[in-house]
Amino acid sequence: MSTWMPWKIAQKEMKVLRRKKSVISYIIALPLILSVLFSLVVQNDIVSSSGLSPDYQLGLDSLTYFFVVFAAILPASIAAYSIVGEKIEKSLEPLLSTPTTDGEILLGKSIAAFLPPMLAIWAGASIYMAATDYLTYGLLSHLYFPNLTSGVMLFLLAPLAGIFSVELAVIVSSRVSDVRGANQAGGLLFIPFMAVFLSAVEGTIPFDAETLLIFSGIVLVADVALFFVSTSTFRREEILTKWK
């Protein structure tokens, strides 16, 4: 059994999450529904009796990209839920009176907010990619997935987006006292990620591994910057004297 304190805190958070059916179904169900929906899109719009549609690559990669967009949105909801939830229950103060450090608590909550949606997203993406390969193999005579672009999206950009999402939720949670407010802020992350997507569809930027690597680099820088803001927001003194 692990004695690493952030993991123990994360375990408790996830136990609470499991008991909130609405939260858990939202996290798990969304990526899974998406995977089924996208597989149907591939079947109906991209694959036809005459072959693959000419812009099939953009189509398939765009669908993969939507999993990244969810990685930017879902963790924020859970992080906000777990922090604002504690604010409402007033359970932060006794928690802070134990010999756990602010960093351990923040990390524990972040893990609990990051891990379940990320696993659900990876599971959903796997289903989508497997279904796509199944539907396109006959026409392409090679497996479309996995490829470099999807690898960058799912294993680099998505986790970085998830981290950004958690960090933003921590900062927003200190200012709002209901979960909805924090959720809305998480929803704001939709905008930059959709902007990249739309530029790609419009052809303004190429939608390839290189572009996605650059975008990942930008998100990484934002992650590092927000890390300092969120850890200074999540300090005992701040929480007890400044949080609303």
Next chain:
Amino acid sequence: MTEKEEEARLDMIETENLTRKFGDLTAVDNLTLRVDEGEVFGFLGPNGAGKTTTVRMLCCLISKTSGSARVGEFDVGKEEDALKIRRIVGFVPDNVGLYDSLTAYENLDYYGTLYRRTDSQRKESNEYFLKMLGLWEKRDTMAGTFSKGMKQKLAIARALVHDPEVIFMDEPTANLDPEASKGVREFILELKREKKTIFLNTHNLDEAERVCDRIGIMNTKLMAVGTPEELERSVRGRRTEIQLRQVTDAILDSLKKLKLRNLVREGNKLTVDVVNPEEENPDMVSAIVGAGGRVESVTVAGSTLEDAYLKLVRDAP
């Protein structure tokens, strides 16, 4: 004296000119205080007196602005001592702050984990406290469904899972009905028998008088500190009320010869400040009878902790 004995003599909590400001507002002003090991110390004061702020500083939850404080052998405000202090204190906040969607057992167990207790230590203390509080049967019930009294007791138990040396309680019986308050008070008395050091914030005078060894009256500054009896005596002595059939000039003349303090006549009732009623009352009665008066009743009204409290809090500048 050996080193060990010297250590045992240490006060559990000691503050000197401890001060906390929030912007321009001084919440705690030069608090100098000592709490002995094994003592139940009541910290009494009106709303906004700085009780919660004091306790938060002592538990290293918020920083102090100036002054110094020590809990156990550790310094409040010293970075490397904060964790050590939190390890030896138990804290019961004014809002219970339980996890509503965790069971009673899970609430205690989680805190055991946070205090880095082993599995077997946790199992033992969870069972011990839940049984002691009569909540064992409800151990698998979500804490959110508990009554306020049950929640409060669970919150106290949660602060005890690591067998702390000092327990800080912030108004543990506020918002409880008399029955539930009594339950909590009995729990505190039980801890007192176990020789725990308890720092009890309250604005319930009756409660402070019943459970505390010493009381500090706080109103941003510490106004007074002492045993409940000392505080009562500090306001003024006691007053004797004598009800007479008829007050005459002869009676008043003979009483004046006794050099009484603060003799007040209200109809046929006389009240006098007394220091030593056992001596002074018989003198007064015989003076009255000697002057031809008839005494219907003699009562001694002691000043109460409430008198002391109200005087100190109201007379504050």
